[in-house]
Amino acid sequence: MGNNIMRRWPALMPVAISVLLYAFTVIVQPSALNWTAVTSIVMLTLLLSFASAGQTLVLIGGGMDFTVGAVMSASAILTAAIMNSQDGRFLPAFGAVMVMSVAIGLLNGVCTVKIGLPPLIVTMAISNVVSRLQYILTQGSPLGYASPAFIRTVTSQLFGVVPSLTLYALVLFPLMFYILNRSRLGHQVYLVGNNPVAARLNGIGVNKVVILTYVISAVFSGFTGMLGAAYMQSAKCQMFDEYAYNSLIAVIVGGTALTGGVGTYTGTIAGALLMVVLNNTLTTPALQLTPPMRNILLGLVMVLLLILYNRGKAVRQ
């Protein structure tokens, strides 16, 4: 019964756990119930869910993308360097980021399907190359700031209450839902992830589909990196590297199977919410957790959640 519910509504459990965790936080620290907390949780969840969008697609297609963090950092650096505090430079920055992202995505995809090595190894190696290039470009030091107008589109609050980042969600979420649930590519990704041999026998260009998932993933990562540059105002090398792991965990906690073929973007958004709320809970001053203890607990909870989802996956298979 429980597994059935999880299969139908994979977002349900992470959302439920998030609500419970936030309730627990408010009980131990009543001051945690405030609008600032809610809006910042929404903002951080949106950023992580944008970064995890492409990762969801790649994982459903049977791959794995460890370049998410490196592409985000590189695009943040490009954005800050091109904008250099000047308004009106969004389009050049966007163009440069997209060219770079498509190139990295193509490299990821082509290397994965042609070399035949596990995607984890291929994308980690390419991530390393992208990180090294950041140092070559910047000599380890930030090159400038995002433009004031662009910063406002990310960090301001509409009517004083709604994070402006939600405007980006109004475009990116439907786009991702369309790709996964309505487009021909989305259906093919599920088929390839389920059984690449069967997909090939059905006339699907498996390699083409896999390469496309990596390109889309890099494009989402690149654009999220731009938003990250606005959020952080400037950009440093490897600044968003942790998003490689965080996006992967958000996707898995959101019910996407590591083996491919199963998953939803709603689940990923819920997984991102859970990650953000869990971090938030562990930092609650009333719990008086030391930073090392916080990290240990975070790791243990993650392992527990992943075990839980692995069990669910076994039942599904």
Next chain:
Amino acid sequence: MGMKRTLVLLLALVMTMALFAGIANSTGAPVDIRLASHNAVIEGNPYRVRYEADIQEAAADAINYGFNVSYASFVANMDASTEQRLIQNSIDDGYDIILANPVTATGLDHLIEKAQDAGILYINADCIYTSTDVSILNIATDQYYLGYHTGSYAGQVLGEGAKVVMIAAWDGNPANTDRQRGFQQAITEYGMDVVASGNHDWDAAKATQIMTEILNSGVEFDGVLISQCAEAALIAFDATGRAYPKFMGFNDTGEWMQRMVELNKDERVMDFMVLSNPPGVGGSALNFGLNILLGKELREDIYDDESISSILLPSKIWFTYDNMDEYLELANTMAPGDAITYWLTVEEVAEQYFK
């Protein structure tokens, strides 16, 4: 007889010139010195990139003191065995000075002894090599001072009993440990109350995240004590729309200085601390070495810990709202990620630390 006297005088003159050629002087040919700078890591760390650049600058400046310093840099990438191999190579290659910022604070005794036996001057820079079985000079920035100076200033502007957030750098890192001792001393002296804490691990995104999470908890506080990455923590206030605290510090980057100058340009909006942790400490360490090669002797009263010959250099540059005007040009001309840096010249080191 006259001829002999002339020859003796000529010989004396040649010997004197040869002697002068061996030490710094402004007229003779400079003495060639080969410097090997060994680093645990450079890439990925703007501080270490600047550290190396400053050593190169100090090496170039040594020509003014009669030294022609050629420089080579080696990086172990946090691998202790690679480090040992690289130092061994430098000993075999016959460098004159080895300047090391090692992977760990012990474990190189046998190589240090080998280097010293080969007549190489071995100096440990920007951290403390703690072994008492070898005798080397340790030159580092006084990290305790950075924490204590910031904490004391916060105590003065916030008043006794103020509630503060403490965001440390990296648990277990020796520099962080010393800074935290300094912060803690000031917190105790001024009776401040730490209501929330965290670590940013010198990661800007993490600093923003931890500050955001502390703001989300709704806990009330007057100031933020932070071991660098202050500008990243400040972003959390912008993103959440929360009012700035009464005090935040310290940091030493162009970005932090520019933000503080802009924020406080019309009136005192937020007290802050800009305090240098200069990457140029490596350049200063080199100039300790050059003074030793000049035959000068270190004073006895300069050591922080005589058993390991450690000399801690106090931070030279700091400013707050009160003396901000003196540093406007510095703040406005620095690149966002650059840290305030300087190194003590051969002459300054001689004046302050040698007999």
